[in-house]
Amino acid sequence: MxxxxxxxxxxxxxxxxxxxxxxxxxxxxxxxxxxxxxxxxxxxxxxxxxxxxxxxxxxxxxxxxxxxxxxxxxxxxxxxxxxxxxxxxxxxxxxxxxxxxxxxxxxxxxxxxHLPGRTVLTDEGLKARVPLLARQLVEIHAFDPVDRPQHYKAWTTADAVVPAQGADRAAWTAAIDVIREPAPPFEGRFMHRDFHPGNVLFDLSPEDSAALRVTGVVDWVENSWGPADLDVAHCSTNLALLHGPAWGLRFAEAYEEAGGILASAAGERLYWRLLDALAFTGEVGPVVRPWQEAGRVELTTRVVEERLDAYVISLLDAPS
CATH class of the missing domain: 3.30.200.20 (Phosphorylase Kinase; domain 1)
Structure with a gap:
């Protein structure tokens, strides 16, 4: 050409x-x-x-x-x-x-x-990338602009959630009841609002994994002012669907280890995590497509729906 x-x-x-x-x-x-x-x-x-x-x-x-x-x-x-x-x-x-x-x-x-680096969605090397994702999100939340962006928007409501076929109905009913309650109070932060591995670029050139670094964060269309918990929840859900529910639970821990501050009450943390997770119901197809294009062909809609179901159950079962 x-x-x-x-x-x-x-x-x-x-x-x-x-x-x-x-x-x-x-x-x-x-x-x-x-x-x-x-x-x-x-x-x-x-x-x-x-x-x-x-x-x-x-x-x-x-x-x-x-x-x-x-x-x-x-x-x-x-x-x-x-x-x-x-x-x-x-x-x-x-x-x-x-x-x-x-x-x-x-x-x-x-x-x-254009920023250097590329997105990485593989299971290999995830243990090293999760702390970097967490530290990057803490840095974003530390930004306090004079002119604050729009107030965050929830991407689902209790009445809009339709569990996937085969989902644990009792668990989903309990999860829906959680987000039916009013949103907990929060201290506002500058949010990316769509922070997840698909929007983070890494430099993969160093042979030493210790030299791995984030080179860019892209797709700021949804930037908002709202709870840090919701940004953490969104990345957690994506990690759970990409790599398994345990990694969704792990990201919140990594965020706090990096110095981030989440809601002090377990019920409040659960609210934000379920609010994000339940927003994926009915939307799994568009999410799966770019993952498959990136090489994760094993992540069919059914597999991701099953992981979402398992993640919702794990959130409800997590120690308070």
């Missing part, structure tokens, strides 16, 4: 918009799809400079009609968060340009810098 063909892989209006954001003499010489996302089309753009050097940018485009309709708030919120995070040590992309209403592009779009 020639450079010209690579550049034209972008839609014409979007290509022109991106070109206007490049430096003097820069040009796009390559594009490639980035896999793993659920709600948006993601592309990596390779940009060549006149001196022969190259750099990479990332383009997020909301092509799905539902998300395109809500793109104004989503993309502006992400761009604002990235601008704020640029002043911190949190390894997040930097915003380059945003077209939230598709005034210039075919679809609402955000152009941002």
């Amino acid at each position: 020639t450079d010209h063909d690579e550049a034209c892989a972008l839609r014409p209006l979007t290509l022109a918009w991106v070109n206007r954001r490049l430096g003097p003499g820069e040009r796009i010489v390559g594009t490639g799809a980035l896999h793993g996302g659920i709600t948006a089309e993601m592309r990596r753009l390779t940009v060549a400079a006149p001196d022969g050097g190259t750099r990479a940018l990332v383009l997020r485009s909301f092509v799905d009609p539902y998300f395109a309709e809500h793109a104004g708030g989503l993309l502006n919120r992400e761009a604002d968060a990235l601008a704020l995070l640029a002043e911190t040590d949190v390894p997040a992309p930097e915003p380059v340009a945003v077209d939230p209403s598709a005034a210039h592009c075919e679809y609402p779009s955000l152009l941002m810098t």
Whole structure:
């Protein structure tokens, strides 16, 4: 594929918009799809400079009609968060340009810098990665911006939860009763709100596992102000579904070991963890797809539903 063909892989209006954001003499010489996302089309753009050097940018485009309709708030919120995070040590992309209403592009779009590293979803090496995930989330929660983002939103309600076929009905009835209660009080924190292994990049080049490090945290569309417990709960659920319920329970421990502070009452911690876990009912398919694309082909919808059921039971059975 020639450079010209690579550049034209972008839609014409979007290509022109991106070109206007490049430096003097820069040009796009390559594009490639980035896999793993659920709600948006993601592309990596390779940009060549006149001196022969190259750099990479990332383009997020909301092509799905539902998300395109809500793109104004989503993309502006992400761009604002990235601008704020640029002043911190949190390894997040930097915003380059945003077209939230598709005034210039075919679809609402955000152009941002590209971060090194890659996501890792394998069971191998998980023991070393979990503490790094926890420490990174503690660092995110330590950020206290002057202009706080929107208040967090719950992604399910007690009345919306429909247990998967074969789930332990008694356990799920008890879990639903827990989240039917009013949300516990909490001390607000800056939340990523979609923090999980699929949105964290690692440098895997060192042969020494002790040198493993996080190189980036991406997908800040849902950043919010709310309880640290809910961010921890979301990563915990993802770990439980990817690697087994025990790892979901382990992440909260790792977060506290890293200096993070969770709700002091066991009932409050249980509320947030179940609120997140139960939000996956009916949504397992879209979650499983990028995991399978990343090589976890054994994670069928049925396997993940069974892990979710086991995780809900383990949360209810965990010592108070």
